[in-house]
Every structure is written in structure tokens, then in C-alpha cells.
Amino acid sequence: MSNQQQLTIVSAPGKALIIGGYLVLDRSFNAVVISTDSRFYCVIKDGQRPNKVIVKSPQFEDAVWEYDVENLESFNQRNQGKGSAFIRFAIKYTLGIISQRIESSAFTEIIGRGLEIMVLGSNDFYSLREQLAKSHLPLTAASTRLIDPLSSFHVPISKVHKTGLGSSAALTTSIVAALYVHFGVVHQNEDGKDYDKRLVNNTAQMCHGLAQGKVGSGFDISAAVWGSQVYKRFSASVIEEAFAANNEDRSELKGIVDFERLSLIVEPDFNEWDSVVRPTRLPPHFILMLADVDAGSHTPSMVGKVLAWRKANPEKANRLWNELGACNQKIEDDLRYLVDMSEVERDLYEEGIRRCSELPGEKWSELSHGSPHNSVIKFMDHVYQTFQQIRNLLRQMSTESEVPIEPPEQTELLDACMKVAGVIMAGVPGAGGYDAIFCVCISEDAVAEVEKVCESWRAMDVLPLLSRELATGYLIEKLEDVRGIDKYI
Ligand SMILES: Nc1ncnc2c1ncn2[C@@H]1O[C@H](COP(=O)(O)OP(=O)(O)O)[C@@H](O)[C@H]1O
Ligand SMILES: C[C@@](O)(CCOP(=O)(O)OP(=O)(O)O)CC(=O)O
Structure with a gap:
């Protein structure tokens, strides 16, 4: 041109x-x-x-x-x-x-x-x-x-x-x-x-x-x-x-x-x-990262199978959908609360993020009990716990519908990412499967550590992507x- x-x-x-x-x-x-x-x-x-x-x-x-x-x-x-x-x-x-x-x-x-x-x-x-x-x-x-x-x-x-x-x-x-x-x-x-x-x-x-x-x-x-x-x-x-x-x-x-x-x-x-x-946007200091797993999944056929299972088992499925829906809603509300806190209580927010970034998420509950003055830590812990619950429910959906939404290979990798200090969420995006994983970190050190976990993963080739959040359309x-x-x- x-x-x-x-x-x-x-x-x-x-x-x-x-x-x-x-x-x-x-x-x-x-x-x-x-x-x-x-x-x-x-x-x-x-x-x-x-x-x-x-x-x-x-x-x-x-x-x-x-x-x-x-x-x-x-x-x-x-x-x-x-x-x-x-x-x-x-x-x-x-x-x-x-x-x-x-x-x-x-x-x-x-x-x-x-x-x-x-x-x-x-x-x-x-x-x-x-x-x-x-x-x-x-x-x-x-x-x-x-x-x-x-x-x-x-x-x-x-x-x-x-x-x-x-x-x-x-x-x-x-x-x-x-x-x-x-x-x-x-x-x-x-x-x-x-x-x-x-x-x-x-x-x-x-x-x-x-x-x-x-x-x-x-x-x-x-x-x-x-x-x-x-x-x-x-x-x-x-x-x-x-x-x-x-x-x-x-x-x-x-x-x-x-x-x-x-x-x-x-x-x-x-x-x-x-x-x-x-x-919306992720709260300040939250860094979205993604990694390409490259084993490949066909989204439409996964969606078709999950929906067919839901139709055939309405009672069980509706219970699962409602439980998942409630957890999703909690995360939506918590993220909004954290964005609000970052604006109205900047110092408290910065302190909460800094202290959480020093420890893996499984320790945030203890940290929160020891820091009752800082509600940011409590909400960070809440997001971490709720996200683990979401993964459990998605695995139930996986097993029941026989669709590999969070297949065992991804579970091991995601668990390893969730153990890194400063990681708040690690999961399968969208329909899940063998395509990709995402991870939300709260520090650049955590990003570097998650990249190392992915790059040294032996069971699959996992290539970190460079994409980060840019909230504009x-x-x-x-x-x-x-x-x-x-x-x-
Ligand atoms: N650079 C491009 N030029 C032309 N078509 C493209 C290009 N990139 C993607 N596509 C089209 O988009 C399709 C992939 O879309 P889709 O299957 O929905 O995957 P995705 O999850 O990335 O949206 C490709 O098969 C192709 O038809
Ligand atoms: C299952 C879904 O809710 C999400 C699928 O999301 P993905 O991000 O996995 O989709 P692709 O772009 O086709 O790979 C189906 C939907 O919402 O349409």
C-alpha cells in the first residue's frame, strides 16, 4: 500500500x-x-x-x-x-x-x-x-x-x-x-x-x-x-x-x-x-498472562456435548450451574470491590497487594487473620478460595459431561502455577480443553516465576504468550x- x-x-x-x-x-x-x-x-x-x-x-x-x-x-x-x-x-x-x-x-x-x-x-x-x-x-x-x-x-x-x-x-x-x-x-x-x-x-x-x-x-x-x-x-x-x-x-x-x-x-x-x-478492568497490579498449550481442542463440539448433558440431566446440571453462577458472581463482586478500594483507600490497597505478593495464595487466609485492619487481604484471599472452588465445579462439569474442560494434564500445571507467590488465579479460559491456560499474577516477580514453571514443564510443551490486559475495545x-x-x- x-x-x-x-x-x-x-x-x-x-x-x-x-x-x-x-x-x-x-x-x-x-x-x-x-x-x-x-x-x-x-x-x-x-x-x-x-x-x-x-x-x-x-x-x-x-x-x-x-x-x-x-x-x-x-x-x-x-x-x-x-x-x-x-x-x-x-x-x-x-x-x-x-x-x-x-x-x-x-x-x-x-x-x-x-x-x-x-x-x-x-x-x-x-x-x-x-x-x-x-x-x-x-x-x-x-x-x-x-x-x-x-x-x-x-x-x-x-x-x-x-x-x-x-x-x-x-x-x-x-x-x-x-x-x-x-x-x-x-x-x-x-x-x-x-x-x-x-x-x-x-x-x-x-x-x-x-x-x-x-x-x-x-x-x-x-x-x-x-x-x-x-x-x-x-x-x-x-x-x-x-x-x-x-x-x-x-x-x-x-x-x-x-x-x-x-x-x-x-x-x-x-x-x-x-x-x-x-x-471493567482488572484491579491495579493484577497482570493477566496466558500460555499456549497447543494440544488443540474443538470448542463447538465441546460446547455441544456439555449442553447435551445439561439437557439430559436438568436437575443435576441446574444445581451445578447455580453453584458455579454464585461463585462467579462472588468473584465479579470481589474484583469490583478491589477496584473501588484501589481508588478510595490507595495506601491500604497497596499494602494489601504488597503483602499478598510475598506469599502463595494458600497462605493468604492466615495472613488475613493476622491483619484484621486490612480488608484488601481478606478479599484477595476470598478471590483465591472462590476461584479454587470454581475449578472444582468445572472439573465436576468435565467428569459428568465427559468433556475435558480442565483435563488432568492442565490440573497439574494450574496447581503448580497457583503455588507461586503472588498468583491469585490460574485456570482454563473460555471453553477450556487443551488450548491454553491463563494466570492472574499480582507482581512482575510472580509473572517471571510462572513463565519459568511453564517453560520447564515436562509433561507438555507450554509456551507463555506476551499478551497482557489492555482494557479498551x-x-x-x-x-x-x-x-x-x-x-x-
Ligand atoms: N489473519 C487472518 N486472515 C484471514 N483470516 C483469518 C486471519 N486470522 C484468523 N482468520 C480466520 O479466523 C479463523 C479462526 O477463528 P476461530 O476458529 O473462531 O478461532 P479463534 O478462537 O482464534 O477466534 C481462521 O480459520 C480464519 O478463517
Ligand atoms: C464455552 C463458551 O462459553 C466460551 C468459549 O470460549 P473460547 O474462548 O474457548 O472460544 P473460542 O474463541 O471459540 O476458542 C461458548 C460461548 O460463550 O460462546
Whole structure:
């Protein structure tokens, strides 16, 4: 790409669901999702060829797709191979909705010039094992830091392993938001920000759901839009409406799509969009870290099995869901209390964190009894204990449904992480399985120690990721602020 003047760049973050896996599929329960500094970047500029949209994903081989957009109804893909369904749906449907929302002369003028779109993902979305092996580097966080940001993987996208940070959701959200910004539907200033975010969320939820052919809880898109948050899902009926308005051959993306109706469906004031988002962030000094386990799990089939077990055993399952829901709620409340304390009782908070960071969590109860003046220590202990209870209940869910949510191999590793001084939570994010683990530490020393535990783990290869919490959702970026992007521009 050249001509830097007319670039639109929007980034959207990856996520880790630390509280509320499976339960969040049900609107009666909340989840806590943390957004990360690993992000997807969508770069848009005017194209050189009229009525063509050229999309490039230059970190991967054979990743250039060309779409004919003269007539959106027969949105044709020109080259062989279908490319990513997430990209096709995001572009076709967002352009279709934009065509309903701006003057048709303005739409025709921009689209008439054609568009060039580039998508780039932070390294942590993909497993770096192959890269490290090729460079003869050991599987350590230190080696990972040596790899260029927004690295080229030198393989087709189908050959890289994902780490579960939510690449498809961040990718979809960055494209939807970037197109809305490029066409002036979403504005670059603060006015109407809430409306804009809701429009991006609704559109991205719809595109992501259509591309996947199913509706999940939507927490990943919501995190890509608003960042770290407490999330209650939306009712599935609203997306089902969008499926009904989509009368096309899914694999070819040909056929009649009622964009006028879709534009109404994603309208933020359409009252069926009933998800509830409370933006949040981890309390000060809390450091989210993740590690790639890379044995691989298939989330949809795990979800299917767990839900089938719940349906077949409603009484037992509801008891378990309610117990887990109560523990999740306690953690949500405790984290909020700790954030409040860090603001109103700064010194007490700092003292509590410092003293907890010197000991493993199993000793915090004793510490709390010896320090009755410091309620921060009491709440830290409470989070530690409650999180252990959550893991117990998830293991029960695992055993009952015969789905390896926290498989024994992960249990041993998580227990070893929980023994490190200054670790408050270590668990499986999202659906769990053999993909990844997360750990929340309260000091850099604890992070370094957990990295050592992971790197020296013998039973599996465990590679710490570099992602940390970045609590903001999608952002309009400046070229000079994005590390590693210049080599592609
Ligand atoms: N850089 C990229 N370019 C194009 N498509 C991508 C890119 N990264 C991810 N994808 C798409 O996202 C899919 C992975 O999404 P998904 O299975 O939902 O995993 P995740 O847990 O990371 O969201 C890939 O199969 C691919 O279709
Ligand atoms: C089970 C779930 O509640 C959480 C799954 O979360 P993951 O983070 O594991 O998902 P992927 O991004 O597909 O890997 C299903 C849902 O909420 O949709």
C-alpha cells in the first residue's frame, strides 16, 4: 500500500474469558472477559480498480482475495479459493448496510474508486512454535520477544495453529468498524460514541454469527468492541432475524439479501439487542498472562456435548450451574470491590497487594487473620478460595459431561502455577480443553516465576504468550503508533 494520506486503521482486541465459560451461553449468568493488547488491525484505503475490493492478509501465503462489488447482491469472488468466511461476510454485509445509511451518490463514489483492505493480527493469536523452531530458538517467552511484531508466518492461514484469543471475532470487528469509519458512518470524534459502538457490535455479531453458521454467546465480539467487561449475552432471537433476512447460498454468498431489513436489525435502538455490558478492568497490579498449550481442542463440539448433558440431566446440571453462577458472581463482586478500594483507600490497597505478593495464595487466609485492619487481604484471599472452588465445579462439569474442560494434564500445571507467590488465579479460559491456560499474577516477580514453571514443564510443551490486559475495545489508530505495520504499507 502507498499513499498514506487516506488510510483508515482500526484495531480490535483479542480476549480471555476468565469467569463464566458455558454459563454465559445462558442469559441468567454473567461472565468476566478481559481484552488484550494483542489486536487485529484493519487498514483501508481507496483502491486503484473501480468497483473492486482487494483484501490482503500479508502475514500468510496465498492470502489475497478480490471481490466484485458493483452489485452487492452478486458480490462475486474473483480468485480461486473462498478465503475466510469471516472476511467475506464482514465486507459484504457491512457494505450492504452502509449503502442503506449514506447518500447513494457518496456510496457509489467511494465504492466506484474501489477499496484496498489489509488485515494484520498480533503474533499471539497464532502459535509461534514453528517460527521458534525454524529460528532454532527455545520455547520461551524470551525467544518470543525476539520475533517481529505482526510477523510473517510463511505458510497459508490454514496451517497455523490458533491460541484461542479470538482471532475471528477481532478480525470481524476490526473490518466492520474500519468500513464504518472509512465511509463516515461511524465518526472519529467522541460524539455519538455509544451509538457507534452499539452499531459496530450489532453488525459484527451478525456477520460473525452468519460466517460461523451458529450463534455463540457473543462475548468475544463484545470484548472486541468494548474491551474488558462483565457481560450478559443477548437473546439469540435477534440474530435469528438476521439469518431469516439472509436468503443466499452461504458458500457462494450469492442471492438476495435484504440489506434494508438488515440495516434495521442492527440499528442500535432496535430493542431486541439486549446484551448487558459493564466495562471493567482488572484491579491495579493484577497482570493477566496466558500460555499456549497447543494440544488443540474443538470448542463447538465441546460446547455441544456439555449442553447435551445439561439437557439430559436438568436437575443435576441446574444445581451445578447455580453453584458455579454464585461463585462467579462472588468473584465479579470481589474484583469490583478491589477496584473501588484501589481508588478510595490507595495506601491500604497497596499494602494489601504488597503483602499478598510475598506469599502463595494458600497462605493468604492466615495472613488475613493476622491483619484484621486490612480488608484488601481478606478479599484477595476470598478471590483465591472462590476461584479454587470454581475449578472444582468445572472439573465436576468435565467428569459428568465427559468433556475435558480442565483435563488432568492442565490440573497439574494450574496447581503448580497457583503455588507461586503472588498468583491469585490460574485456570482454563473460555471453553477450556487443551488450548491454553491463563494466570492472574499480582507482581512482575510472580509473572517471571510462572513463565519459568511453564517453560520447564515436562509433561507438555507450554509456551507463555506476551499478551497482557489492555482494557479498551476497538480503536481508530494512527499509522505511526502501530509497531511492525510499516513493513506492509
Ligand atoms: N489473519 C487472518 N486472515 C484471514 N483470516 C483469518 C486471519 N486470522 C484468523 N482468520 C480466520 O479466523 C479463523 C479462526 O477463528 P476461530 O476458529 O473462531 O478461532 P479463534 O478462537 O482464534 O477466534 C481462521 O480459520 C480464519 O478463517
Ligand atoms: C464455552 C463458551 O462459553 C466460551 C468459549 O470460549 P473460547 O474462548 O474457548 O472460544 P473460542 O474463541 O471459540 O476458542 C461458548 C460461548 O460463550 O460462546
